[in-house]
Amino acid sequence: MRKIPLIKPYITESTKARVLEVLDSGFLTEGSVTQSLEKAFCDYLKVDHALAFTSCTTGLEVALRALKIGPGDEVIVPAYTYPATANVVSIVGATPVIVDVDKGNMLIDYEKIESSVTDRTRAIISVSLFGNPLDYGKLDKIKHKHDLYIVEDAACSIGSEIGGRKVGSLADISVFSMHPRKFITTGEGGMLTTDNSDWADWISSYKHFGMAPHKQGAGMTFDKVGTNYKLSDVLSAIGLDQIKQVDELLDRRIKLAGYYDSLLASSSDVLVPDTTATGKHSYQSYCIYVENRDFVLNDLRSRQIEVQIGSYALHHLPAFADSAQCRIEGEMPGTNYSASHALVLPLYHDLSHGDQDYVVEELHNSISRSK
Ligand SMILES: Cc1ncc(COP(=O)(O)O)c(C=O)c1O
Structure with missing residues (x-):
């Protein structure tokens, strides 16, 4: 009987050599290889900032924290998605508002977003499910009408485009997954993208224990309580060839x-x-x-x-x-x-x-x- 797997990660000899190079270097935490991966995402998506995370889920959580979304706030999410999309809303203490999708394309129903907005709604987590892009013309109208943020759970949508514009460059903040089900994979990992420098600084600091941005060496300090969601160079080395191709x-x-x-x-x-x-x-x-x-x-x-x-x-x-x-x-x-x-x-x-x-x-x- 012929065996056909669901997915096979794209791992070449060059990928293996890159990983070995990191192992041989003795520097295994987040460093220059992760920075190269971040730069490759910026170049591909034409965005100002890309920040690597341990997963899409941790990146989404920090995106909501950067937008100061928390208790008392509501965030609209599609009902048909991976639970992580709504988990992150609960993790920051806000209320997920779960809205139906269109049976035709499995994407969130735009009219139902509108009818779910209240004066507590702060954001929509948009999901271009399976890589099928959302209609950002419609989403942006809703965003501006109700003064909401859009955070794209771009877990499945590297390479997706709408009207010639790439998912990852359309929302206020977007986060990709690099889990092995995704075709750009680092084993586990996520990549957050945004054009907003203030959010990028805050997010970078928060994922590095709360280190004050742009302060290195003896002057380095911690100006907030943060956490550790860094992506190791060992993992980043797996994804580098893939994003370049x-x-x-x-x-x-x-x-x-x-x-x-x-x-x-x-x-x-x-x-x-x-x-x-x-x-x-x-x-x-x-x-x-x-x-x-x-x-x-x-x-x-x-x-x-x-x-x-x-x-x-x-x-x-x-x-x-x-x-x-x-x-x-x-x-x-x-x-x-x-x-x-x-x-x-x-x-x-x-x-x-x-x-x-x-x-x-x-x-x-x-x-x-x-x-
Ligand atoms: C839509 C969606 N969001 C979030 C995730 C979680 O991604 P990660 O495993 O990188 O945290 C997935 C994973 O399959 C997903 O499909």
Whole structure:
């Protein structure tokens, strides 16, 4: 039986050599290699500041702290996302306001954002889920009308664009994940981006124990209580080649996704969610909708094809459903549908068209068995 994993990190001989070089250097904490990774993100996204973190989650938490969001404040989040999106709101003591997504594309419903805004709303955490970019024209209108911050949980969206502008350069603050499910990976890690120098200084200080910015050597002091969310040079070395080749890696993913599209176009059993008009989907995950999703998922896995659910319905998770410090905004038809139908198919750089033919053939066999 052919084994097809969900993902395979893109690790080359050059990557291994970079990691060994760091190990041999004896300098293993955050240093010049992490700075090179930060600069590579700045250059790619054309943003003023990129700050490495231990994860997207820790970066998002610090983004909210930099915006002084805390107890008494509300932050709007999509109901269909990874729990980290809402966890960070609770971690800083604010209230996550959980809003439905559009079943067509699994992205937050813009009209429902508007109807959820109160005088306590401070921010929206936008999620360009699976790499499908949000419509920033619509988001920016809401932002300006209600004087809100936008923090992009860009965990899945390196390489995504809308109207020719890259996710990571559109929100007040954005944070990418470099977990191995993401196609630019450092094993674990996150990258926060912003054009605001005051926030960048505050954030850099906070993640370095509260060190006063721009003070080095004997004059160095700590002017606030901070924490340690530094990203080691050992991990940064893993991501450096990947970010430098991001466009090439992205082109390959988009071609592979296009091939899945062509194989699935005529299937009446599979629905491919919409992509945002004028957007460039980076296909962090290639996601489809099928009936009897759980059966199909388990059946394909038993045949060594590693598929995965899409994401989570936050309003069904005890962490949020049972929490008094959380607001669930009305019915969630889009999220309920996505959570029960979305299936992610294998996608990685070395996947061949032959592998994809096999995945789709087995997918159809599983769907037939599910009926
Ligand atoms: C939308 C979203 N946000 C946040 C995260 C968490 O990222 P990290 O593991 O880097 O903290 C993920 C991880 O899959 C995610 O998909």
